[in-house]
Amino acid sequence: MPELRFDPIRRRWSIIATERKFRPHEFAQPQPETSSPEGCPFEYGQEAATPPEILAYGRQNHQPNTPGWQVRVVPNKFPALRIEGELTREGVGIFDRVNGIGAHEVIIETPNHHAEVADRSPEELQLMFKAWRERLTDLRRDIRIRYVLLFKNKGRDAGASLPHPHSQLIATPIIPTVVVEELNVARNHWAHKERCIFCDLIHQEKAFGDRVALETEHFILLEPFAASFPFETWILPKQHSHDFALASDALLLELGKVLRDFLRRIRQLLADPPYNLILHTAPSPHPRPGQPQYWTTIEYDYHWHIEFVPRITRIAGFEWGSGYAINPTPPEEAARFLREATSDGEQP
Amino acid sequence: MPELRFDPIRRRWSIIATERKFRPHEFAQPQPETSSPEGCPFEYGQEAATPPEILAYGRQNHQPNTPGWQVRVVPNKFPALRIEGELTREGVGIFDRVNGIGAHEVIIETPNHHAEVADRSPEELQLMFKAWRERLTDLRRDIRIRYVLLFKNKGRDAGASLPHPHSQLIATPIIPTVVVEELNVARNHWAHKERCIFCDLIHQEKAFGDRVALETEHFILLEPFAASFPFETWILPKQHSHDFALASDALLLELGKVLRDFLRRIRQLLADPPYNLILHTAPSPHPRPGQPQYWTTIEYDYHWHIEFVPRITRIAGFEWGSGYAINPTPPEEAARFLREATSDGEQP
Secondary structure, three states, rough: OOOEEEEEEOOEEEEEEOOOOOOOOOHOEEEEOOOOOOOOOOOOOOOOOOOOOOOEEEEOOOOOOOOOOOOOEEEEOOOEEEEEOOOOEEEEEEEEEEEOEOEEEEEEEEOOOOOHHHHHHHHHHHHHHHHHHHHHHOOOOOOOOOOOEEEEOOOOOOOOOOOOOOOEEEEEOOOHHHHHHHHHHHHHHHHHHHHOOHHHHHHHHHOOOOOOOEOOOOOEEOOOOOOOOOOEEEEEEEOOOOOHHHHHHHHHHHHHHHHHHHHHHHHHHOOOOHHHHEEEEOOOOOOOEEEEOOOOOOOHHOEEEEEEEEEEOOHHHHHHOOOOEEOEEEHHHHHHHHOOOOOOOOOO | OOOOEOOOOOEEEEEEEOOOOOHHHHOOOOOOOOOOOOOOOOOOOHHOOOOOOEEEEEOOOOOOOOOOOOEEEEOOOOOEEEEEOOOOEEEEOOEEEEEEOEEEEEEEEEOOOOHHHHOOOOOHHHHHHHHHHHHHHHHOOOOOOEEEEEEEEEHHHHOOOOOOEEEEEEEEEOOOOOHHHHHHHHHHHHHHHOOOOOHHHHHHHHHHHEEEEEEEOOOOOOOOOOOOOOOOOEEEOOOOOOOHHHHHHHHHHHHHHHHHHHHHHHHHHHHOOOOOEEOOOOOOOOEEOOOOOOOOHHHHHHOEEEEEOOOOOOOOOOOOHHOEEEEEOOOOHHHHHHHOOOOOOOOO
């Protein structure tokens, strides 16, 4: 059973794979990145190479774990956390640990090995987001789970171990540190001003204008003022909403359209960079024992969004040791380049 | 002039190179890592290829910027922060910014292009640490500087752009987030218990024993309970001391010995992995305006240490979006492997 461990000095959690017998040579020879569909466990006909599916869309014959699907969700074969067991929290001297209850799933976004997000239709991307929404809603029913983090690693330098287009989710028994920080900031802002800090951000950035990368009817794409990476971008729904699970089918279609447009511009500017996409949305609605009022204003104070993080600069010693990023590209420049790029791969 | 920018939602600082004109194609073609000393600006005879030196040890002829040195410190040619100018802090709507006053220096550790830390003598490593100590002491005299972070990036995946052995320092007008967190934890622990939390950690881990990787007369090397990376290691002086600048020559020699021994074991186990070394020590002694009492207990509550971070796993979407690490190697296993390895490259 893996463990979540807390370090009281750095105030950081780690998920430690305690049961694994370490073999040093595994780290010494990194696997080469292969782009061939041969041997890929996410192809049609390879359904037995993954654990049995949790969800599939688009299959006509209703026979699970067979070809014909358009999106398929399976448990991760090497899960960081496991769904079986009872949650236990305990102290170990000055440390804390929680056993590794949770979930780790893979969303196979398309049967097509080479269909990057920028290559797919808005309808195909809508289907991927529908799978995100459905898994989020389903896992929230589990009282042990406090948060479901949906994310995508594209390319080796962004942490992808398989090239076939896929996203993942990790559901944790503790709300992750980065999310807690955002939730606290949003709640405090509401407590003082009765306004959503993200709505304030959108309002301000529309007025400034120079960090707006793209805008559609219902979405705005901003380059954050203190971006950690060149071309880091936040995708926000313009209308206030705390929860991605409440997004309508129409909104998810528009999200597919704008993400496709954006990633085509990125491909044009940065030549298909490795990247991460991360969804930040409201936590599971289960109150903590003794804190039934903890998230009472969340509907008003929080605002879901997707972070796009291109991995074209490194997190080196300074960044790790300080918590500061060094970003060589002003977000105002990145926004201008994105506005001027076109989504069909041609300069305007 | 670069800028430090603060994001009120994520509560993160970034250093933004605002003056730089971005050219997207720069990111598209990463430079290959070359191991040849040809064209290396850190070789004997290439002294004019760096900005004029700040410090050099070991040269007999006392002629600056000529060969013959053993350790040489120069300003970074592409600095993240600059030493010239007056510090200004201002708000920009809901954001904050501070102009990029600070320092960014390179410590060329040896004239020998191929002499990794594990290959050098303890005396050579002592000289490197003496240069760290001298630059730290000197930069602290600048009232604008609140912190000096000393670090080393080894290998491309750890962020090194040049292979010639070197470390760096970045001096900032704000104490970095990760350090502030540690300082606060240490101060609060002292306030409650009148004990140093690091001394408590050493005491506890010596009793548990299973996370102790190495121990010498004055140093202990621990695998942190919630290690973020496989084989992450903290090097701590066993005797309480808040400030690396106060370390004696004898202690720096022993540090050189134990670091060399440790890195030889790491090389044996992990086949010369990319890594970061990061020094965490007390901040500059200048009180903040209005907070003259801020660091009054620091002499008692803080404890300097060096973090060793091997970069053999990736910071992917989950890690970035959650703040959690996923570590596939239990620190207890890593400590056992390190204890059983030998420093001459042979299995015992």
